Amino acid sequence: MMHTVDMLKAFAPFREDAIVVPGRGGRYWADFSTRPNLDLPLGDPAMGGHAGFALGLALAQPRKRVILFDSEGDILMSLGMLVTIAEQQPANFYHFLIDNGCYATTGGQPVPNADNVAYDVIARGAGYPRAFAFRELDAFADALPEILGKPGPVFVAAKVVPEIENAPIGRRRRWQTRTRDQVVKDLRSELGLGA
Amino acid sequence: MADAAVVALSPETVLGEMKKNGVTHVVWLPGSETNWLYLLMKAEPSLRLVGVSREGHACSIAAGLSAGGARPLILIQNTGMLESGDSLRGWLLGLNIPVVLMVGYRGWTRHGITQDTAATYTERFLMAFGINYYLVESDADAARITTAFEEVERTQRPVVVLVGDEYHGFNR
Numbered sequence: 001m002m003h004t005v006d007m008l009k010a011f012a013p014f015r016e017d018a019i020v021v022p023g024r025g026g027r028y029w030a031d032f033s034t035r036p037n038l039d040l041p042l043g044d045p046a047m048g049g050h051a052g053f054a055l056g057l058a059l060a061q062p063r064k065r066v067i068l069f070d071s072e073g074d075i076l077m078s079l080g081m082l083v084t085i086a087e088q089q090p091a092n093f094y095h096f097l098i099d100n101g102c103y104a105t106t107g108g109q110p111v112p113n114a115d116n117v118a119y120d121v122i123a124r125g126a127g128y129p130r131a132f133a134f135r136e137l138d139a140f141a142d143a144l145p146e147i148l149g150k151p152g153p154v155f156v157a158a159k160v161v162p163e164i165e166n167a168p169i170g171r172r173r174r175w176q177t178r179t180r181d182q183v184v185k186d187l188r189s190e191l192g193l194g195a
Numbered sequence: 196m197a198d199a200a201v202v203a204l205s206p207e208t209v210l211g212e213m214k215k216n217g218v219t220h221v222v223w224l225p226g227s228e229t230n231w232l233y234l235l236m237k238a239e240p241s242l243r244l245v246g247v248s249r250e251g252h253a254c255s256i257a258a259g260l261s262a263g264g265a266r267p268l269i270l271i272q273n274t275g276m277l278e279s280g281d282s283l284r285g286w287l288l289g290l291n292i293p294v295v296l297m298v299g300y301r302g303w304t305r306h307g308i309t310q311d312t313a314a315t316y317t318e319r320f321l322m323a324f325g326i327n328y329y330l331v332e333s334d335a336d337a338a339r340i341t342t343a344f345e346e347v348e349r350t351q352r353p354v355v356v357l358v359g360d361e362y363h364g365f366n367r
Binding site: 040042044045047048050052056057058061078081083087088191193 | 249
């Protein structure tokens, strides 16, 4: 199994000018990003919605690649979103899944049927034309050029080591440096859309 | 009693309001009563339809569309809105998304006692969330849809249009 930080580090050289929605990988992604104004580190506005938000961005900006780092907890809350994404067929949409098998921020309780879910199979069944699954970092890193070199939508499930947080939320390191409102404003400015 | 065909909210009127206000995407969950509107929207080249399987999904999709420079409209029923509370809170109110939600007001009646709890809780729900809303029951009220679009731009918040005709006018 790989660590989330290593997965994001492997991806970083391929980012180019893509819009990145780092999801629950946001606390690590900030260390690698060279285009912070194209990042949307929103934290957790409402669980289960990152895929929809990234889809909306991809549809609104069809000439920009949109990269999403989703989580299995989010996906399980809105499996139907995979069907909507597959129907829309956004060629600029790259859907990565960080699967740690648990609700890490609430103490590490397992997600339902954590050890037996094949998210790539679910994505393919929902209609994604391409879907992959990786457990090891080397295989993941080796496949990135092919994954990103072809049109989306594509789904990439990566099994990662759980990094469980048990400290009270108020005592955790705050990795977000901008408000959500500012994050959206910065993106719109970067895209030339105005505030 | 007035002729139902006269007082109905016609799908052509709703489509006209969408076009007039520059809607680019309709994020919606189809209902059996909206088929005629569906056919009209599908034939309209300026609109892209994004179908969802649960209404809460519409909130995050609309938030992404808006952040990316598009102008979405959410078209759902009140039952789905009730279930979408956290998505509405986090993705629309939390990100200050200027989006109009057209919400079918299932159970709405001006006459007698409301029998459907979907209607009982609809306006209470909107008041609890502090979301402003307008009631549209017929073509004569359609200008309120434009009022809602103007308000979302001014306030950078979601605004709801309750469709009190329950979409009967869309069903031909």
